Amino acid sequence: MRERPGMSYRYRCDQCRTTSPPVLTRAGLADERRQHRRDFHGGHIPDGEHVIEPEPFRFTDVPLGQWIVGTLMILIVLAGIAVRIL
Numbered sequence: 001m002r003e004r005p006g007m008s009y010r011y012r013c014d015q016c017r018t019t020s021p022p023v024l025t026r027a028g029l030a031d032e033r034r035q036h037r038r039d040f041h042g043g044h045i046p047d048g049e050h051v052i053e054p055e056p057f058r059f060t061d062v063p064l065g066q067w068i069v070g071t072l073m074i075l076i077v078l079a080g081i082a083v084r085i086l
């Protein structure tokens, strides 16, 4: 499966002009932040730090082909259920 670039968190520090490598979880992000604060700012919270979060899922992101395949599969499942009931 293709990894979407927006699906990971990154920690950004404007003071240092650095961005952490992408991490997949909020826990990983918290580690990056804590490590950066400790190693570069003596544990202080730098001004201008922020988190680059994954974009919320949008239905418009789903390609048309996947919509068609998904719809067909739902129809097939529903048809299968209907055949058993009727």
Ligand SMILES: [Zn+2]
Binding pocket: 013, 014, 015, 016, 017, 036, 040, 041, 046
């Ligand atoms: Zn920094």
